[in-house]
Amino acid sequence: MAIQTLTLSVLIASPGDTAPDRDVVEDAIRSWNSDHTMRRKIHLLPLRWELGAVPLVGQGDAQEVINAQFADEADIVIAVFNSRLGQATKRAVSGTAEEILRARDRGAAVHVFFSDAPIPRDHDPEQLAALNLFRKEVQEHGLTGSYASADDLKAKVRTCLEHDAYKAGNLGGGEVDRSRSRPGAVLRSSYTWENEPKQDSRGRVKMRRTRQRLLVENLGEVAAENVELEMSPVGEGNNPTALGELTALRIPPKSSVNFPIALHMGVARQGTIVHRWTEAGTPFSEEQTISWT
Incomplete structure (x- = not known):
């Protein structure tokens, strides 16, 4: 077809x-x-x-x-x-x-x-x-x-x-547009971190990543409720380690939540995030590609 x-x-x-x-x-x-x-x-x-x-x-x-x-x-x-x-x-x-x-x-x-x-x-x-x-x-x-x-x-x-x-x-007119004949929640994830100087045994100062987080924003006009996230790697490698449950009861419109994560050896350079949530009891889901570099 x-x-x-x-x-x-x-x-x-x-x-x-x-x-x-x-x-x-x-x-x-x-x-x-x-x-x-x-x-x-x-x-x-x-x-x-x-x-x-x-x-x-x-x-x-x-x-x-x-x-x-x-x-x-x-x-x-x-x-x-x-x-x-x-x-x-x-x-x-x-x-x-x-x-x-x-x-x-x-x-x-x-x-x-x-x-x-x-x-x-x-x-x-x-x-x-x-x-x-x-x-x-x-x-x-x-x-x-x-x-x-x-x-x-x-x-x-x-x-x-x-x-x-x-x-x-x-x-x-892509899938997102056709599935949105009314205002709704739009969830997008990004990998964020802070840089902190660290001195090695030779006295050299290098920057290391700290406070690594998965930032999930609701770019839409309606609150996303009962939010659940699922990570999976793209290609070879593993997922980052989630330091807690990747769930949120509610993400209001134009706001965000942070989920602490940790990257380690063997993490894939790229992954997918599946966002699942409800709006007034109706379930929705969207998938997104994310870079961990």
Whole structure:
């Protein structure tokens, strides 16, 4: 039987030195689809210019062709940088930068990540300097992300996709929107912590995470009652340790509750949270992807 879904296109934007990272982002998109498309009726379509661009002559320079086919159409843009900014265009400091700025200016969801992995020994110093300058400029206009490894990038991209899919579902007819013909509770979880300095045996000061919590917010218009949470890992690893019952009698609208948790060795980088609650005796449930990094 045919399934009607809301399709969101996701452009993977990056310079030429990030081919492995581009594969990681696409894997995160396909993984999200595998976990959510059937249930939430939202499908994410990965776009990569090197795989899907149609060659055209007489339609502007190469970047303008890519813009027309991808950057100016994508609902979501995931941009990743390693040690290069890329080749400058007639309109921007690089093709990837142009894609980011055009998508941002038309109101698309844009997520920009910079690698914190060791710089390759054969890197181009001029490219790295240009990238660092662009990073500072982007940070003046919003929050950017960083990643230390492929697993770290995948987990953080999944979190971005969850945010965008949830918003699209509310605005564009996804499962969340169809199930909400009236005002209701909307529960969203996030991992929070505080940093505390700690001195090691050599006198070096390092920051450690303390007061780790699972923050559950009710973004809706109605109180959520008899709240129960269920955690499960995504991929290899275990759940964080809950330091108490993951239940709450009531979460009023526009308020939140904290559940103390502890992360330990072997915890999965990412997990899912199933929220279950009632409104005037009627049961509801929603699932969310969460990053523990």
